[in-house]
Amino acid sequence: MEPAAVTASASADGGAFLEFVDYAISVITSSGGDGSESPGAGPAPARPPWGWTVAQVLKSCRAYSSGVTAAILLSDLFQSWTEQRKSLTAKTKVEVTSLLNTRSKRRRLPRTVTIDSIHEKNFLSPKSVLEAVVIDVFVLPGTNIYMLTLGDMWSTSTIDLYLHRRYYNYIGQHCILKKGREVVLTGCCLRTAVVEGSGHARILPTEYMVILLDEEQDEDAMLLAAQFCTYSFSSMMEEKSRNDVVYSFYARIEKIETLEPFGCTERKQIVLVDNDDEKIKFILWGEQVSLANLFSVGSMLALDSPYISNFAHNNHEEPQELCLEYGSATQVYLVPIAQHEEQVFLTPTQVRSQGPRLSCAPVDNMASQVTLPRDLHGAVDFSKYPFRAYVSDLHGKMVGVSLFGTVTSVCKVSTSGSTFYLEIEDATGVVLTKLIFTGHWSLGRVGVGHMVYISGLTCSLNKINILEVSWSEKEPGSLFVNLSLLPALLNSTCLHNISLLSDLPHSANRTHICRVRLDHIDCDSLKLSLFHNLCGYVVDELPDGLQCSFCKVACQNGCTPGFQLHLTIADDSEKVFAWCVGQTAVEFLQISPDEYMELPEDEQAMYLFTLQNESFTVAIANTSKRVDGYAENAEALPVWEITRALRCE
Template identity: 50%
Template sequence: MMNYESIGAYRSICTNIHMLTLGDYWSSNIIDLYLHRRFYDMADLQNGILKRGREIFLTGCYLRSASEGSGYPRLLPTEYLVILLDENQDDDAMLLAAQFCSDSFSSISLDAVNTGASYSFYARIEGIESMEIQGSYGSLQGKRITLVDGDDVRFKFFLWGEQIVLANLFSVGSMLALDKPYIAISAECDTEVSEEFCLEYGTATQLYLVPYIQHEEQVCVTLTPNRHQNSRPLSSCNPSQGLRLSQVSLPRDSQGTIDFSNYPFRVSFYSANVWLQMVLLSGYLYFTIPGLQSFVVDLRNKMTSVSLYGVVKDIIKEDTKQETVFSLKIADSSGAIWAKLHFSEFWSLGRVSVGHTVFISGLTCISSKQKRLEVSWVENGIGASFINLSCLPALINSYCLHNLSQLSDIFNKTSYAQVCRVWLDPIEYYSVHTRFSHTLCGHFVNKMPSGFLECSFCHKICGAEVVRTFDLKITLADESKKVLAWCTGQTAMDLFQISPEEFDELPEVEQVMYRSSLEKEKFMVALVNCERDGLDDSVSWEITRAYKCD
């Protein structure tokens, strides 16, 4: 298969075979292509659009080697060819006006379609999505391309099976001219669409593309990547104020959104100059994540591919029936901002709670209806990731990622997770219960008056999606202080050194005596300052990770 690329072309004819000689702009190499018969009209010597110098995209190509009857290799015919047009060229502009501007999506008529009428459309590509449908003979891969015409009417254009390679030639923002697309009733498209009709790539369909030319915008930045509390806004470019400033050019889309995926500077991790660029591997952090990792104060409307590192201050489930949306208030040393997390079906990030430190990438800055700046995150979006650092084993296993604190010090360091070496003091205070938690989000479930189990966090009726877990409160101690903390899930099992099911099977007397076996047991723990989800105001510290040490 030949990778799609911009190429020049001219036509030669040998008997009834049409051949294009192709060359690229970055070398003197050329290669011949056997033209597929569906494009013969386009290679007409008098009126055809395929003439010397015309740029095309093509994919789905196979190579016939020189040993198969020819003195040099040639490309075999491909059905997947797209002709590039330039609206600033008179001939191309006239073609678009004459052939593609008379029809619109709203002009499609079922009666006309049934009588064999053909249409030509000119529309902007708004989105490209992968899809899969299950049929009688297995699954079928597809691409759903959302198009918007000049009347702002949206329509779906589908590619199926081998046709999906055509989607590699398209880009969001480009203009697509479809000549004679196959028009199917939406029920025939084998997918749910709101329109009465949908478009498909048929045997007579020909495609033209006016590529989107991506503009760039100059963004002012400081030359010091380790900006901290005194970070200045990106829009502040006054050299008289003492900061060394420079500019970078970042791509801007047709809506004016600036893509920060290639932003060259990153903020620091903890105060110890450890960069926040990470992938979890075997319980340790390795440094590979790109993109802008910004302070809240740096964020501006229409920034994309942004990452944030901060502490969760509040979590709210949005009341919407169309999709699953949660709002998280994220705070760093420069301020706080609300992040809207959009999930395709349900919360899928495991347990996240108030006080946890998180790293979120793939964010887009938007202005809400209340004119408030917020960030948006889509679960399956490009570059989207969500890492709960407070719950990573690497946080306490990797000494380069933390400074060991005493319990007396953590009250002055409440922003991020604190790692301490402690022993358990269950005689001071100790409370343990077994409860059910939701397996998807790790939060406790409540039994409703109707008898159903509902998650206290995502408010989903859980049914079988529950697991027994601990609700453990216990006193931690070191040489400097004692602190009451709580935990649940795997962390509670690591501290308690028994599973909830095994604990429940113990006689009540043994359960009472069990706490004596915990006394003076030493652990390395990660602590976060929490509000315990409003369950118990007297406990303000959560143990997010723990492992036993000598």
């Protein structure tokens, strides 16, 4: 099914691609669902987030570089969205939720797997996290082995766990580990062998289980008050009493950090802050580091009988400060941080851009606002925002923001090897974005005029109330896709409209798809250069070696020969003088740089002449604001860059 029924007009900067995104959202939204609700959490969301939809379409485009149809994209989208909604409509949630009562919402932990997926794959990674509630506690017949039957909020089935013996003291009528108790666990392995004549899977014992507490429940509040509010971190500073007292602490998780390995042993540290604002490090060693996957910044940690040690910063230093460690007698309880929410009003830009699509919202005062979660610092998380955010909508205290627009400048921060600045423009304005990489630049070639999608942006106000927008490669949800270089964009008729070359000056702020013929090319238009593999920019030859003109990093072994090509393309409406580099130039020339250089000069000229009047589908972008290193004199480059080319058979 092609999206002929799309009623929204083409976006000024996204063309048919964004038309399709809006169309897909309307199709998924109108498909409704089973109408089931998540008890205590309201109905499952009927409209997929705009950023999620764009990311899913781009994921399919990357998977099918030879092209996709509307039917393939809609099928992939619908399947992914159904899986998302399925987690909110599982049958056993009624039983599980009745055990959980109406406890505060909290974020799902990274690496969390569902019980349904464990049964489906018949596999459970030791690094996975299981967030569960105890459905039943029983003794395995004929043994003294305790078992827990676990369920979760996202599954229709349950699973049995062999309880590790370090938790046996917490079993009993008046003990804390009983029906209705929430737990999180990791370091699990699955036993799939036949047990007592049945073949159902069970989880083998793990010592890495954390019992969750709720301060609003009387039983839990009494436990915390009686056992964990006696000592502060300053209580153990005197060495005389330290060895004679069994300490229990209650503190907030401020940071979770990975330390350098100590020898060959992995380490993580949890920075804890108690009620007196005293700080101490809780160190995890070796296999214990998986425990950190069960914690979240801002949550309260109740530590019973931690091992008190001295902390060495690295392999060569003497132990310096006191720290806590996870010992054989240590028990960990967690009071998870609640997920706070905030009502966000749609801006006039968003209302106008959605047009009649907003009619799907209820006709009341909620039609102009949505509810989004807030993080620990009070910033609103826009990763689940149902509509497109524009540059003009950005303000302080926003995280998880997605933008779609055109690059107007890109450069490296001279003082840093991993920080760059990128300007993005859409129909409402331009924003300067700070890109922070874990190592070197990793986004491939990005140039002025390229059409990009970026998610995971953070917006904040500095001390003088100037908006600062940043993006960090290591943050969850961070994504950057250069649509102008995406092969599937040329190969997928549902994602582009064909433009005439005469249309280019009238909408120069986006990438156009055109069908053209090669009008003119000669030897003087062609230059061979070295290109940096990481970023696609020209490599400069300096006295002390090769250096990327963009990244400014040495790249003796990380560069490849390639073409810089000037050419004239034409269709029935216009001729345009343009340029291209790298793989796009190879697509035009249909020969590799090495093969071309092996030809004698007269044969090179003859070969180029035979290419004239060949037909191509091209992606072409306006680079008039360019200041880059593709040529010694940037003015020598034409305004139009051909970013992708596909020869028409």
